[in-house]
Amino acid sequence: MQSRKSPLPRYYQLKEIMREKVTSGDWKPGDLIPSERELGEQYGISRMTARQALTELVNEGLFYREQGKGTFVSRNKITQQLIRLTGFTEDISARGQAPATRVLSMHMIPATEDLAERLRLHVGQPIFRLQRLRLADNEPLAIERSHLSFIGCERLLDEDLETQSLYRVLESRYGIQLIQAEQELEAGLTNEEDAKLLNLPIGSPALYTRRTTYTNRDLPIEYARSVYCGHKYTFYTHMLRNQLVP
Ligand code: 16G
Numbered sequence: 612m613q614s615r616k617s618p619l620p621r622y623y624q625l626k627e628i629m630r631e632k633v634t635s636g637d638w639k640p641g642d643l644i645p646s647e648r649e650l651g652e653q654y655g656i657s658r659m660t661a662r663q664a665l666t667e668l669v670n671e672g673l674f675y676r677e678q679g680k681g682t683f684v685s686r687n688k689i690t691q692q693l694i695r696l697t698g699f700t701e702d703i704s705a706r707g708q709a710p711a712t713r714v715l716s717m718h719m720i721p722a723t724e725d726l727a728e729r730l731r732l733h734v735g736q737p738i739f740r741l742q743r744l745r746l747a748d749n750e751p752l753a754i755e756r757s758h759l760s761f762i763g764c765e766r767l768l769d770e771d772l773e774t775q776s777l778y779r780v781l782e783s784r785y786g787i788q789l790i791q792a793e794q795e796l797e798a799g800l801t802n803e804e805d806a807k808l809l810n811l812p813i814g815s816p817a818l819y820t821r822r823t824t825y826t827n828r829d830l831p832i833e834y835a836r837s838v839y840c841g842h843k844y845t846f847y848t849h850m851l852r853n854q855l856v857p
Contacts, residue, residue, distance in 0.1 A: 621656050625664040628654075633673060633684055640686040644674060669815075675842040676812050685842045689747065693848040696792050696824070698778035699745050699755070708747040714773050715742040715754075715808070719765055729823055729834040730760045739764040741772060744808055751809045752843055757835040761787065761826075781832070788827040795821045796846060805838050816841030 632638040645653065650661035665682055668674045674682050691702055703710035721735045730738065741757045757777065759767065763785075770780055781787040797819045806813040818839040826832045 622660045622663040622667070625650065625654060625656065625661065626667055629664065629668060630673065638684050640684050642684045643680075644682040644684065646681065669842075672816070672842045675840070676815065677810055678806070678812055688845040689752065689843055690845045690847045693794060693846055696789060698776055699753070700776035700779070703745075703747045703752075706747075709749075711746040711749065712773050713744040713746070715744055717741045717768060717772065719768070722760070726758055726834065730758065730831045732760055736760065737765065739767045741767070741777070743772070750843075751840070753837050753839045754805055754808055755835055755837040757833055759833045761785070761830075761832055777833075787832060789832070790825055790827050790829075792822050792824040794823075798841070799838075801838065809838070809840050811840065818844055818846070 629638075629644070638644070644650075644665065647658045647661040647665065650656070650664075651658045654661075665674065669676055669682065672688075673685055675685050676682050689702070689706060691697075697705075699712075700710045718740060719737050720740045722730065722732045722738050724734055726732070726738055727734045727736065732738070737760075739759045741755075741759070743755045743757070744751055745753045745755055759781075767780070770784070772780070778789060782789065799817050799819045800814045801809060801811055801817045803813050805817070806815060809815075809817075818841055820835075820837045820839065822833070822835045822837070823831050824833040824835075
């Protein structure tokens with residue numbers, strides 16, 4: 612590290628040193644970063660200074676933390692294209708990774724006011740609620756909380772949604788055609804429950820999405836609230852300027 616006389620703060624110098632290690636390929640995606648103590652000893656700085664540099668690089672997405680394991684170099688992010696309506700299984704398989712699902716809970720619930728409005732139902736009407744942890748190559752990526760409503764939706768309780776894609780089940784078993792969806796994205800920080808499921812420290816950067824999916828009859832069929840690990844996901848959209856939009 613440069614001398615103490617350098618005009619740049621020491622945490623900033625350390626940040627740049629670590630960034631350089633990643634760009635030069637010295638540290639590779641998934642590598643464990645030395646601990647605060649090790650960095651402190653190696654560069655003759657305090658643990659606090661090392662912590663600040665690490666925290667900033669975590670916030671920038673270059674590194675991520677795993678509860679009880681340490682800080683790692685982020686992997687290439689998974690890009691969800693906000694162009695075609697695709698499901699998690701399709702997105703992950705298209706990247707050559709192995710999608711997996713852990714069903715956290717599924718049951719019928721009465722529609723709350725918010726859900727009734729989203730799914731165009733009356734308050735109290737039965738809704739199928741499914742909570743899933745989604746993984747790629749065994750790493751947790753997202754928690755999806757889906758709400759579905761259609762005639763006979765309670766039959767979903769008997770489906771094996773751990774090994775089957777929900778979109779596939781809806782289309783092939785129930786003959787439901789999924790046509791379009793609206794999706795909102797918001798940045799946030801993981802709460803205790805979500806952090807634990809995603810194997811992250813509480814308060815890690817996350818992307819919160821809300822998606823309503825419609826059938827061929829233009830009826831909302833699914834309303835899903837999801838949390839994606841911020842350091843593992845990118846959402847991509849392609850835009851046309853006014854005059855080119857058909
Ligand atoms: C996506 C959808 C989710 C849907 C799932 C189906 C978002 C925000 N969520 O992850 O609403 O339930 O795909 O995936 O994108 P599956 O067919 O693999 O079960």
